[in-house]
Amino acid sequence: MSWSRRGLLLALPAAALAGCGFTPAYAPSGPGAALFGATRYDVPATPEGFWLRARLQERLGSGAGPYGLAVTLTLTPRDAALSPSGQVVRRALRGAATWALTGPEGELATGEVSTFTAWSSSGSTVAVQTAEEDARERLARALADLVVTEALAALAGP
Template sequence: MWWSEPPIPTRRALLLGAAALLAGCGFQPVYGPDGPLGRLAGTVAVEAPATDAGFVLRNRLVDRLGIAETPRYLLETDIVIRGAAVAVTTEQETTRFSLPGEAEYRLLEVATGRVLAEGRVTSFSSYSATGTAVSTFAGREDAQERLAIALADQILIRLTAQVT
């Protein structure tokens, strides 16, 4: 034929093009050594409430930020979880609960006490109340754990934006 279709880019060409674009825009990995959270790695002590949700929140943050042997920063957190019935039958039996929650945080410089970042994040989780009392309790515990993890992840996202 007198016309030909343009060549289809190969996977390698697409990857090289994407890498060039990312390099040109100043992209750097968040957890990389020069990234915002990479600079905090192993330097942040995390405080959380002495509750089950506080324990999960703290563990998630420590998993991402690392254990601080000699902390330069202190991340203070507080978590509040509420419960609300969201599905009620005509017999007035609750079949589903929602757990809205929020976490407040403050990142302090240990040496000076100066606040480097602070804020509040919100999220929710839910669980089913159908079945036995044991399965409902287990569902609530699981939903609280998921909520605490979601709040910790949001704190990390906010720290990424605030600590540059």
């Protein structure tokens, strides 16, 4: 297949999306353009809040502009798997994030997202603690991605 045919085949889906009014979120006229680099974050002062803020800054940039994104976290640990002898061999952590996006004209969008993660609770103490910390970081980053996705979708409108 020649490069010109390959380029044409790759361009067709993009042209179809452009014809239906699709606008990339971070395009100059997209909903993310105004938020990028102009959003303050209000997150919990916890390790999970730190990881949440870091991921939000990766997605929306860091800045002190007219927009504010407040996020509260609720984390619920639970046993996920037991061995035949009744020992906990896997733990799970459910996370929920309630968020509110505000702008110069007031509240722009609100929502709640949730997801979960799990880790092995068998092994050495250090291994289990490291696995739990890694799971908490993954959960915070996943929640941040969900918050950004929903906020951009809410700003884009129906």
